[in-house]
Amino acid sequence: MATIGFRQHDHGQCIATALSQAEAKCAEQKLQFTPVRRRVLEILLDKHRAMGAYDILDILSAEGMGSQPPVVYRALDFLVQHGFVHRIERLNAYTACAHPTHDHVPAFLVCRECKAVAETETELTQGRLGSAADKTGFRIEKIVVEAEGLCPACAGARP
Amino acid sequence: MATIGFRQHDHGQCIATALSQAEAKCAEQKLQFTPVRRRVLEILLDKHRAMGAYDILDILSAEGMGSQPPVVYRALDFLVQHGFVHRIERLNAYTACAHPTHDHVPAFLVCRECKAVAETETELTQGRLGSAADKTGFRIEKIVVEAEGLCPACAGARP
DNA sequence: ACCCACGACGTTATAACATATCAAGCGAAA
DNA sequence: TTTCGCTTGATATGTTATAACGTCGTGGGT
Ligand SMILES: [Zn+2]
Ligand SMILES: [Zn+2]
Ligand SMILES: [Zn+2]
Ligand SMILES: [Zn+2]
Numbered sequence: 001m002a003t004i005g006f007r008q009h010d011h012g013q014c015i016a017t018a019l020s021q022a023e024a025k026c027a028e029q030k031l032q033f034t035p036v037r038r039r040v041l042e043i044l045l046d047k048h049r050a051m052g053a054y055d056i057l058d059i060l061s062a063e064g065m066g067s068q069p070p071v072v073y074r075a076l077d078f079l080v081q082h083g084f085v086h087r088i089e090r091l092n093a094y095t096a097c098a099h100p101t102h103d104h105v106p107a108f109l110v111c112r113e114c115k116a117v118a119e120t121e122t123e124l125t126q127g128r129l130g131s132a133a134d135k136t137g138f139r140i141e142k143i144v145v146e147a148e149g150l151c152p153a154c155a156g157a158r159p
Numbered sequence: 160m161a162t163i164g165f166r167q168h169d170h171g172q173c174i175a176t177a178l179s180q181a182e183a184k185c186a187e188q189k190l191q192f193t194p195v196r197r198r199v200l201e202i203l204l205d206k207h208r209a210m211g212a213y214d215i216l217d218i219l220s221a222e223g224m225g226s227q228p229p230v231v232y233r234a235l236d237f238l239v240q241h242g243f244v245h246r247i248e249r250l251n252a253y254t255a256c257a258h259p260t261h262d263h264v265p266a267f268l269v270c271r272e273c274k275a276v277a278e279t280e281t282e283l284t285q286g287r288l289g290s291a292a293d294k295t296g297f298r299i300e301k302i303v304v305e306a307e308g309l310c311p312a313c314a315g316a317r318p
Numbered sequence: 319a320c321c322c323a324c325g326a327c328g329t330t331a332t333a334a335c336a337t338a339t340c341a342a343g344c345g346a347a348a
Numbered sequence: 349t350t351t352c353g354c355t356t357g358a359t360a361t362g363t364t365a366t367a368a369c370g371t372c373g374t375g376g377g378t
Contacts, residue, residue: 034326053364068329073365078326089248090303092335092364107288109297120291129266129306132279137311138268144249146303147288152296193355212335227358232336251335251364 015045021100022084031082036065040075041084041096050093050110050117088117090146095119105143111151118151174204180259181243190241195224199234200243200255209252209274247276249305254278264302270310277310 022041026033043056053072061067076094079085085094086106097106098119107122122145133140181200185192202215212231220226235253238244244253245265256265257278266281281304292299 032326036327066328069365070329070367071327074327089305092251107291109288109292109295109299111297112300118291118295118297120287122287128279128281129268129304132266132277133268133306133308136268136277137314138270138277138306139308139314140268140306141271141308142306144303144305144307145288146248147292147297147299147301148303149292149298149300155296155298191355195356225357228336229338229358230356233356 011046011048015042018045018096018100025082025100029082031078036060036071037075037078039063039065040072041079044079044085044094044096048096048116050088050091050095050115052091052093056094086119088146089144090148091115105145107145107147109147109149109151111154112148113150113154116151116153170205170207173207174201177204177255177259184241184259188241190237195219195230196234196237198222198224199231200238203238203244203253203255207255207275209247209250209254209269209276211250211252215253245278247305248303249307250274264304266304266306268306268308268310270313271307272309272313275310275312 019038019042022038023033025031039060040056043059044051053069053076056076057067057069057072060072065071076085076087080087080094083097083103084100085096086108087094088108088110090110093115095108095117099121104121107120109118109120111117122143129143130140132138178197178201181197182192184190198219199215202218203210212228212235215235216226216228216231219231224230235244235246239246239253242262243256243259245256245267246253247267247269249269252274254267254276258280263280266279268277268279270276281302288302289299291297
């Protein structure tokens with residue numbers, strides 16, 4: 001599985017697989033995969049793009065699952081914490097992880113028009129950033145890599 | 160000039176140099192280096208860390224240079240646009256560029272405790288991210304690379 | 319059975335970050 | 349001098365995120 005997001009795929013299958021993987025991982029690690037958490041992940045998988053917390057909240061509240069910000073932020077915190085969802089810093093938004101079965105340092109291609117997101121992985125950690133950290137004694141705990149640009153669809157629509 | 164930010168330096172000189180470089184570049188490109196813009200850059204250079212827009216605004220307004228958000232956001236837009244300042248997405252904050260004399264793709268080490276920021280450059284653009292972009296036809300326009308962790312001072316204080 | 323600790327959730331309020339819009343000032347170009 | 353473009357002033361509003369505090373249900377120890 002590599003860069004998905006700008007390619008066709010069986011989306012129903014894609015959602016079902018990801019949900020059951022999440023369920024399995026939570027069972028294994030004794031995490032509570034509660035209805036709200038499950039539904040938030042499902043929404044993110046379904047839309048398959050970066051969504052703002054309040055967009056998600058609108059959907060939740062329309063379904064009677066809580067209508068205040070903390071509801072969705074808590075669910076997102078949980079999902080991010082356990083690697084089911086990534087936060088896109090550039091957009092202050094969230095997207096379901098494309099390869100939740102193994103640990104990784106994600107990198108993203110984010111379309112500035114339609115907000116579609118493709119996730120890949122990065123080798124980084126070494127390179128200039130790593131050596132700069134070493135030289136100064138900085139201890140890296142997390143790395144954010146996000147590329148912004150135009151996806152094929154949006155580039156085609158307005159070349 | 161490389162990674163500064165976690166090292167000692169003659170800070171008065173550092174500020175003076177950066178300001179006069181900015182002044183020169185604006186003159187050359189017929190940009191207006193207005194008092195507000197100059198002062199905002201100066202504040203960022205002085206603090207030498209990531210600052211939120213409203214932190215800057217507090218200082219400006221204490222000095223009678225405008226007290227509404229648009230004042231500082233307009234100045235920041237200008238400074239970012241022309242490469243004098245970078246936005247740190249991870250913090251929704253801003254920091255003065257450490258090497259404003261040439262174009263570059265900046266990468267940052269950001270201390271999660273004290274918000275100190277060290278800027279280095281990244282080779283990236285190639286690598287897995289670039290090839291993922293090529294494969295899918297995504298056109299990259301901008302790249303954000305930010306590492307979060309503990310700076311030497313904060314790691315020392317609480318090891 | 320009882321108590322309690324813990325984690326999740328409900329709710330209110332507020333903090334923090336950012337933009338839309340319209341009007342006024344001001345210097346340079348025409 | 350008129351016009352134009354850019355900067356700024358001012359008000360209002362939109363968007364994202366967290367603090368604070370109470371409640372509820374589950375599960376473990378007694
Ligand atoms: Zn991922
Ligand atoms: Zn697009
Ligand atoms: Zn820079
Ligand atoms: Zn620090």
